[in-house]
Amino acid sequence: MSALRNSKQRDAVLRVLSERYDHPTAEEVYISVKKVIPSVSLATVYRNLKLLESEGMIIKITTPESDRFDGHTHEHYHFTCNECKRVIDLELSEGLNVNALPKSFGGKITGHELMFYGLCEGCNKI
């Protein structure tokens, strides 16, 4: 059943994401990886982003603009600036009590994603 092999490209994708905190797009990850492995293909970056996400090693953040990726998988939330489209980490003062939430729901909840919208500090001042 398709054992996973080592690959420099996959390692590079993972390293790039673990070192960045700005939630890059696939294209931006590609640019970063190219600096380490100039011959890398965009398709390989897409492949490994998908694979790493399915392995739970990175998180895909779906925004109205574009998909972005996060190498830090601890529970935290995100903010998208409506102006500059930047995605910023938000730590919550009190955690989201997921268990208390659904009033009547027959299925099983295994995860959730919370996105805030508005203006970031920089764009709010303009």
Added chain:
Amino acid sequence: MSALRNSKQRDAVLRVLSERYDHPTAEEVYISVKKVIPSVSLATVYRNLKLLESEGMIIKITTPESDRFDGHTHEHYHFTCNECKRVIDLELSEGLNVNALPKSFGGKITGHELMFYGLCEGCNKI
């Protein structure tokens, strides 16, 4: 500055969404509108979905799979089934206290979107 005119097509898009509770995709809205206005164009449906969303009359729900639309704009949340990809409304037993949330954040929060993931009632039984 570009006054808004009436249009049967836009009315039809809005009516379809107000009568449905299953969060259809643009394509599915198109199919529904076609039953009332067979000559309608897919481009017109996209145009009006975008316009109605910017007017705050409908909500666009961005999911990892596809964008979906909701004609009911009161505050409520959604659940996506990882199996059948259905999007279901979730009313919360206790509201999300947005104001208490951000620990330290210099910007301005104007909205948020909360999506739950898991297995819906049907898929959970299989």
Added chain:
DNA sequence: AAGTTAACGATAATGATTATCATTATCAAT
């Protein structure tokens, strides 16, 4: 009734993501 232009229908263009396929690299078994 005529003029202005928002909105339309049809369709081409775009852009992000995925599929294909020949080649290369990883790794277990020898």
Added chain:
DNA sequence: ATTGATAATGATAATCATTATCGTTAACTT
């Protein structure tokens, strides 16, 4: 170390949702 099986790659074609273009139609103002 060598070999064989196949996962992974790079290059690129294909796909598919969305947007742009453009000539025509229809809503509203005068």
